[in-house]
Amino acid sequence: DADVTQTPRNRITKTGKRIMLECSQTKGHDRMYWYRQDPGLGLRLIYYSFDVKDINKGEISDGYSVSRQAQAKFSLSLESAIPNQTALYFCATSDFMGSETQYFGPGTRLLVL
Amino acid sequence: AQSVTQLDSQVPVFEEAPVELRCNYSSSVSVYLFWYVQYPNQGLQLLLKYLSGSTLVKGINGFEAEFNKSQTSFHLRKPSVHISDTAEYFCAVSALGGYQKVTFGIGTKLQVIP
Numbered sequence: 001d002a003d004v005t006q007t008p009r010n011r012i013t014k015t016g017k018r019i020m021l022e023c024s025q026t027k028g029h030d031r032m033y034w035y036r037q038d039p040g041l042g043l044r045l046i047y048y049s050f051d052v053k054d055i056n057k058g059e060i061s062d063g064y065s066v067s068r069q070a071q072a073k074f075s076l077s078l079e080s081a082i083p084n085q086t087a088l089y090f091c092a093t094s095d096f097m098g099s100e101t102q103y104f105g106p107g108t109r110l111l112v113l
Numbered sequence: 114a115q116s117v118t119q120l121d122s123q124v125p126v127f128e129e130a131p132v133e134l135r136c137n138y139s140s141s142v143s144v145y146l147f148w149y150v151q152y153p154n155q156g157l158q159l160l161l162k163y164l165s166g167s168t169l170v171k172g173i174n175g176f177e178a179e180f181n182k183s184q185t186s187f188h189l190r191k192p193s194v195h196i197s198d199t200a201e202y203f204c205a206v207s208a209l210g211g212y213q214k215v216t217f218g219i220g221t222k223l224q225v226i227p
Contacts, residue, residue, distance in 0.1 A: 004156070040122070040219060041219060042203065042217045042218055042219035042220050043157075043203065043217040045214060045215075048214075058214075090156055090157070092156075092157075100145060100207050100215055101147070101159050101162060102149075102157075102159075102215060103158075103159075104149075104156030104157040104158065105156050106154075106155060106156045107154075107155075107156050
């Protein structure tokens with residue numbers, strides 16, 4: 001079984017709809033992240049969390065919110081989706097031992113019409 | 114603040130030829146450096162990383178990278194590529210000390226031509 005799972009893997013939604021992307025991990029890591037990937041822009045950090053009580057904004061948090069329900073679960077919400085949020089979304093985890101290696105989920109491809 | 118520049122967005126190379134993917138970084142403090150690979154329809158996975166010590170780092174699948182502090186570079190190399198190496202490669206940097214955000218480059222698409 002994969003260490004980092006994301007659901008759904010693909011989603012099509014309409015402008016204005018609320019949508020939630022979910023991430024679960026079995027690696028036992030405290031740190032979790034949400035990124036979006038756009039062609040030509042690489043990966044950009046949306047939100048990150050160091051533990052259940054710690055949530056931090058990344059470089060592109062506007063229009064997004066997150067919830068850390070447990071050490072293993074970190075959800076990303078688009079409160080009112082817009083076409084500009086069409087992208088590939090990745091969840092990642094890390095266990096800070098001085099190296100910050102990140103472990104990525106398979107991604108969620110989101111299309112906002 | 115730190116930044117990463119991947120100088121080539123796409124690199125076509127014939128099978129069994131050598132390849133170098135270039136990465137330069139900018140940071141006012143010491144850094145950790147990473148290369149990640151993304152195969153089609155998959156998430157990123159770590160290829161190799163430089164933390165300290167030897168400047169030549171060996172990774173999975175025959176890849177290696179050399180940290181050059183004076184040129185602020187961390188170029189990725191493989192002496193002979195295979196079709197299966199076709200993927201997108203991301204260079205990343207994070208500063209030492211406490212939590213430091215990892216900054217990714219925009220990626221280089223390696224296309225191996227049969």
